[in-house]
Amino acid sequence: MRGHALDTALAEGEEGAPVLRELTQVVLDALTEGARERGGPLPCGGPEAVAAQVRRDGSLALPERGTGAVEALSSLVGAMARGAADPADPHCVGHLHCPPLAVAAAAELASAALNPSMDSWDQAPAATVIEEDVTDALAGLVYPRAPRPDALITSGGTESNLVALLLARERARAAGADTLQVVYGANAHHSVHRAAWTLGLPEPMVVECGAGRLEPAALDEALTAYTGAAPVLVVTTAGTTDEGVIDPLPELAEVAARHGAEMHVDAAYGGMLLFSDRHTRQLACLDSAVSVTLDMHKLGWQPVAAGILAVQDTRMLEHLAFEASYLNAGDDTQAGLPDLLHRSIRTTRRPDVLKIAVSLRALGRAGLGDLVDRCVSVAEEFAEAVTHHPDLRLRPGEVGISTVLFRPVAADELPSREGDELVAAVRRKLLTDGQAVLGRAWAVDESGDHRLWLKATLLNPQAGPTDLARVLKLVADAATTTRTTPRTRGEDR
């Protein structure tokens, strides 16, 4: 198909599939070519160079006349690929930013073409059923003993945590309280604080975490000191962003229960351990939480978004229920049309469930568990390799899930502030040179002091020992170069 007809062709219907066949070839060619031009985990040169590269043919975000479907796909997909930080590259270990499975990415094409919207049955007849089955299965995995568990699909851990707090606020209100008091550890993800702010809740109580972990004694002390009238929701973490630490859930659940508080677990990172025979025991007592955040776009190899909020009892979701007569009129519901509005805080909603469903079915519980195990092993190998590297030092303590903290020995040889600056500069140098994406995290050293560490979050089950050794060499070399290059404070060159 040529010209205007191709540009305005719809994705579905009779003409849809052949047009999509043609256009996806353009996309795949642009992806291949873009990756080749990039030639590494991320583009070289830093933000300004990347911006110039993207805009090399001028910023034509909204031209008066179009350039056509093929040109637009080719140029923009090409630009995005040339300038991508590729999570499938073993040197790209900076964040909880996973390389997606090809099978999941392919499913996204179907979601886009069929475009069901999950807010009413008559926009998503079959997608609704798939979502019901998948959320039932995931809820059952989190709450194997609960009679009526349920789960929602969300846009990510941030939305899951927001909805968890919203539901807790509404339970508190339904019980006659004015508001809800949120209590969390200093190791919690920032989205918990942000959710409390968004929801108009009082300032949360933050419990200090000496070693990156919420300690039961510290929680006990905080809850004992609390004299407010509002019911308390304790938010704990299974897999912190900085260190991959899993809070001691059984003990924390016991403390919370003793104080009459509910517990929510943010298991955005660690929740996938449920799939692993070897590691599931790290999540013992997860089901004592009223709600649990999971996120399959972290350790789950899904393209964003693939968030989940599991709740202990489906009746907890009643607080989200409302009627909008164009979507779930009472007589339609009575006549058997499903009412879906209590399944999200969004209205129109893409079928993120499809890629999850396809991945669960393609790999099964055991197959996904294997991938989890491989990432944990890769992290252990990485940590082991750091300990054997003369110029690098592993942070003392256990590897949290698949997160490894380390720093150049050179940083330890400097006064503490300069040492931390060196760590930050090494990270930025590797980014600017297009060599590696590493993360950064403040965490305590054996002395109890907070230090800045390089963070490797290993989510690529296919990374091998050679890949890892190369990352370590890059870091060591960058530390040498950065240290010997004259630099102004706060800048790496």
Place this chain on the structure above:
Amino acid sequence: MRGHALDTALAEGEEGAPVLRELTQVVLDALTEGARERGGPLPCGGPEAVAAQVRRDGSLALPERGTGAVEALSSLVGAMARGAADPADPHCVGHLHCPPLAVAAAAELASAALNPSMDSWDQAPAATVIEEDVTDALAGLVYPRAPRPDALITSGGTESNLVALLLARERARAAGADTLQVVYGANAHHSVHRAAWTLGLPEPMVVECGAGRLEPAALDEALTAYTGAAPVLVVTTAGTTDEGVIDPLPELAEVAARHGAEMHVDAAYGGMLLFSDRHTRQLACLDSAVSVTLDMHKLGWQPVAAGILAVQDTRMLEHLAFEASYLNAGDDTQAGLPDLLHRSIRTTRRPDVLKIAVSLRALGRAGLGDLVDRCVSVAEEFAEAVTHHPDLRLRPGEVGISTVLFRPVAADELPSREGDELVAAVRRKLLTDGQAVLGRAWAVDESGDHRLWLKATLLNPQAGPTDLARVLKLVADAATTTRTTPRTRGEDR
């Protein structure tokens, strides 16, 4: 590639493109076959039959061992396609649920494969630049005279409205107020009320709308009567969900300003009129709003999600700013790494901007404006056809954007309640028989009474006169059948 290697292959990297090539063929075949098996705008039989069809090989949402990538894609994409409500079918006109452009759907494949996350530069180097250009262009379209307009990409109109209210609440707080008073017309989308609830704001003041439109005099009266201390945000609508009505923005802006209130416009549906030479004048004074909701997954032919929130001044977004040291540490920002956390209430965020960017570039302002004009024309033709149909009656008044309300004459011949029930039953019959997806809306008749109407939301620029005539015939026939079939109240059979 075969077996296990294919199942666990990653979407990017060296092996990515060939695997995606193989798997997208499976997807496209399943889409084609599913559409053929469905053979109409939606599957037959209603919710139970569709559920049985999806589960015909058993509910295997989470098997212990996987079935492999090809089987999983083939079976689940097939099931979703067989059981889809296809917005590209001209008989599918129930909702603001658009048929996506093939070019936009193809772009989604690249987004899924590259999987950039928009919360930090080092997860999305080039995608960040594309988002900046597109949001600048869209902000400039909404606010052509503002010196520093800006726009955020959101998950849809619901999130846009939520963020608009959140920003207004924070402006109120920054000015020393305790809270914000939201005032809106009864014609506003339910998400405005839900946002106020989510944010912990006081119960909004709802201004009655006699004829589906927020009248300046009624707003003036409400604001005059308001004696509270909290600053007021007036929410108006450009394109109501039920009737496609555009509130009289210039007059409402004047009333709001006279009372010292700010105005937000929910133009989720109507905002795309900005692209049209013929219809842009309906949005005169849009830029007197502090913020504007747009939604390109409605009249914009994007797969969900493609929401936008435009703001008059980029400094308004400072209220979303915060620091999370792993994403936007101060020294990284100082060294030139962009800080993106004030661009969303989400953290991890998919690059919904890519498909928008590709569509804007492929079609240009004029090309998208043409599609808008065609949808408006299709709606006018549909309305015209209704007036000539002996068994159907058009709702008196103008066609709102591309929304047409009508009902069978047979419904008018019944007592009002039974007439409304007939309308609802006709809609359900067409759904159950898999013949058409029509919407429903309560709206006033010439008598001033509220009646239930069938709603056609015409978002398919390729629908022609023959398609529309067929929809009308289906409705007329269904009204005859439904009326003569014995039925219990509230059920259609």
